[in-house]
Amino acid sequence: MTQNENRDSLALARRTWRTLEPYHGAVYFSPEAADQYAALGVDARTGYFASRSAALGAAPADLVIATFYNFNPQLVRRVIPAAWEAATPQRFVAARIAGIDATLRRILGADISSPALARAAELARSAAEVTLRHPQGRPLFAAHAALPWPSAPHLVLWHAQTLLREFRGDGHVAALLTAGLSGIEALVTHAATGEIDADVLRGSRAWTPEQWEQAVRNLRERGWLDEGPHLAPTEEGARLRAEIEHTTDRLAVLPYLTLGPAATAELRSLMRPFSLAVARELLPWAVDRLSEESA
Incomplete structure (x- = not known):
């Protein structure tokens, strides 16, 4: 593969992941x-941590902290292992699937049974199944990969993207660790x-303003951030972030390379x-990005 082909393959893979x-x-x-988690007796935030980590089993807080990486550990300890x-991890896995099933049926309506969705599910599953042979070093992905495949096409598509997402996420954690970033x-x-x-x-990961400012000071001392009043990378910081x-x-x-550029x-x-x-229904901040990346 030439350098240009490699660059093009990486760009297409990234755009495809962002689109899905x-x-x-x-x-x-x-x-x-959230309603499914409430029926189990927990709030939506606890449901997030429990339902996403449930594939690991009844994981201790430290394992969830390790695999989720950028959340305040104190937040995780407040909800895990409580x-x-x-409810058991198996019930949280079932609640998660039931919740997304109901959501997709509500939003997509008749399109949920369309040939286009069925074809997308087929392609996404083909890509995701490539990752199943490469669990090494990807604990959160490997846990989700061990879950059974759903049967309905719209859930096959969702599970496939879940695997592709966690496969990428575990790799991202490795890159952050290599770069020396907490x-x-x-x-x-x-x-x-x-x-x-x-x-x-900061707010979604439950870091305090004081913890955030300390991290900013640390990064400025290490040359990642400018010293000005606004949060901005130095030239070296921008290069290092791009490298990550x-x-x-x-x-x-790998899954997109195996699938091939046309597919x-x-x-x-x-x-x-x-x-x-x-x-448009649940993530309005993503609408502009999807529109901008339509090319």
Whole structure:
């Protein structure tokens, strides 16, 4: 593979992952999923940690902290392992599937039975099944890969993207560790790119303003961030962050390479309307990105 072909393959794989991601990410903002967790006796935030980590079994807090990486450990310890006293991991897995099933049926309506969705599910499953042979070093992915495949096409598609997402995510954690970034420092460098508001990243991961400012000071001392009043990377910091993203892309490209450029482009094209429908309902910040990346 030439350098240009490699660059093109990484770019197509990243764009395809970003196009499919809202279809998976809907579960984290789904009122139906929140209702399922409430029926088990926990709130939506506890349901998030429990349902996503349930594939690991009744995981201790430290294992969830290790695999989720950029959340405040104190937040995780408040909900894990207490969640396993409310319900078994198996019940949380079932609640998660029931929640996303109801959400997708509500949002997609008749399109849930369309040939386009069935074809997208077929392609996404083909890509995801490539990853099943490579669980090494990817604990959260491997746990989800051990779960049974659903039968309905819209859930096959969701599970496939879940596997692709966790496969990529575990690789991203490896890249962050290699770069010497803690969980909160990874968030700060992400915020410095301007892609996501710093307050959203800090608040959603439950870091205090004091912890955030300390991470900013640490990164400025290490030359990752400018000293000015605004959160911005230095030239070296931007280069290092780009290197992390490149490593993440490289570690995640295998399923798309195996699928091939034509089928990968077809999957991305088929998925765009489904992801847009979900984003308009539950993830409005993703709508502009999906539209911008329509080319």
